[in-house]
Amino acid sequence: MARRTTLVDIGRMVAQGTPLVMVTAYDFPSARLAEEAGVDLILVGDSIGTTVFGEADTLGVTLDDMIRHAGVVVHATTRPLIVGDLPFMTYQESAEQALRSAGRLMQEARVQAVKLEGGRRSAEQIRRLVEAGMPVMGHIGFTPQSVHELGGFRVQGRGSAADALMEDALAVEEAGAFALVLEMVPGPLARAVTERLAIPTIGIGAGAHTNGQVLVFHDLVGLTLGRQPRFARRFADAAGVMRDGLRAYAAEVRSGTYPGPGETFLDDDSKDADGATAGHGEN
Ligand code: KIV
Numbered sequence: 001m002a003r004r005t006t007l008v009d010i011g012r013m014v015a016q017g018t019p020l021v022m023v024t025a026y027d028f029p030s031a032r033l034a035e036e037a038g039v040d041l042i043l044v045g046d047s048i049g050t051t052v053f054g055e056a057d058t059l060g061v062t063l064d065d066m067i068r069h070a071g072v073v074v075h076a077t078t079r080p081l082i083v084g085d086l087p088f089m090t091y092q093e094s095a096e097q098a099l100r101s102a103g104r105l106m107q108e109a110r111v112q113a114v115k116l117e118g119g120r121r122s123a124e125q126i127r128r129l130v131e132a133g134m135p136v137m138g139h140i141g142f143t144p145q146s147v148h149e150l151g152g153f154r155v156q157g158r159g160s161a162a163d164a165l166m167e168d169a170l171a172v173e174e175a176g177a178f179a180l181v182l183e184m185v186p187g188p189l190a191r192a193v194t195e196r197l198a199i200p201t202i203g204i205g206a207g208a209h210t211n212g213q214v215l216v217f218h219d220l221v222g223l224t225l226g227r228q229p230r231f232a233r234r235f236a237d238a239a240g241v242m243r244d245g246l247r248a249y250a251a252e253v254r255s256g257t258y259p260g261p262g263e264t265f266l267d268d269d270s271k272d273a274d275g276a277t278a279g280h281g282e283n
Pocket of ligand 1: 024044139181
């Protein structure tokens with residue numbers, strides 16, 4: 001019987017050299033489609049702030065936003081391991097704040113793990129959550145919640161900054177995280193971190209030599225309407241398909257060809273086909 005992926009499964013896949021496939025999702029259809037495609041992990045990322053809410057960065061996302069959307073993603077799926085992101089200022093204050101926030105995300109949304117950003121500066125928080133039995137995924141390199149501190153969307157760990165990034169990776173592992181996201185890190189450094197750590201690394205803009213990859217749903221399916229990051233390959237043109245559908249709808253309403261007889265109810269329901277009166281909400 002198909003069941004949800006566990007940390008033990010993840011460990012086994014990494015030991016066998018099977019790359020981990022992770023994608024973000026934020027709602028019922030994106031989560032269902034990701035599950036149908038066979039991804040191993042879904043991250044309900046605070047990238048929802050930019051991809052879905054259309055904001056310039058992730059800083060405005062709240063814990064309640066994450067709980068609502070992560071709950072939907074958990075409800076929509078039965079197999080991938082679901083990781084919920086802790087948003088800005090829901091863990092930075094103290095380990096106790098992190099415990100309360102992660103506790104809500106796990107208890108109310110029922111995610112199987114949480115993710116938070118930061119290396120050495122977040123080690124105490126990671127340790128506290130792990131002590132309480134919560135699986136934690138770390139995230140270093142470019143960390144979007146620190147976009148202003150980092151001076152924009154920039155590659156991290158180049159040149160003399162490589163040693164500090166390695167220290168951050170070791171601190172996250174030592175604090176007990178089960179996996180580490182490396183975002184916008186030079187490929188050779190991501191490879192060195194992956195070789196040095198016992199926990200799996202999951203790259204995004206970090207080259208091919210990590211234990212897995214993660215991409216943002218909207219980037220990979222072609223729903224990002226603004227600038228696409230250079231590392232994010234567009235595997236489909238969802239925006240093009242949607243645009244065509246919307247234009248066709250508008251044209252047919254204007255020409256009077258939609259709705260047609262088959263899309264119109266009559267007074268007498270004996271002519272309704274099975275399910276003709278069904279509405280939405282039948283997932
Ligand atoms: O929020 C997010 O989607 C993320 C990924 C970019 C790793 O943190």
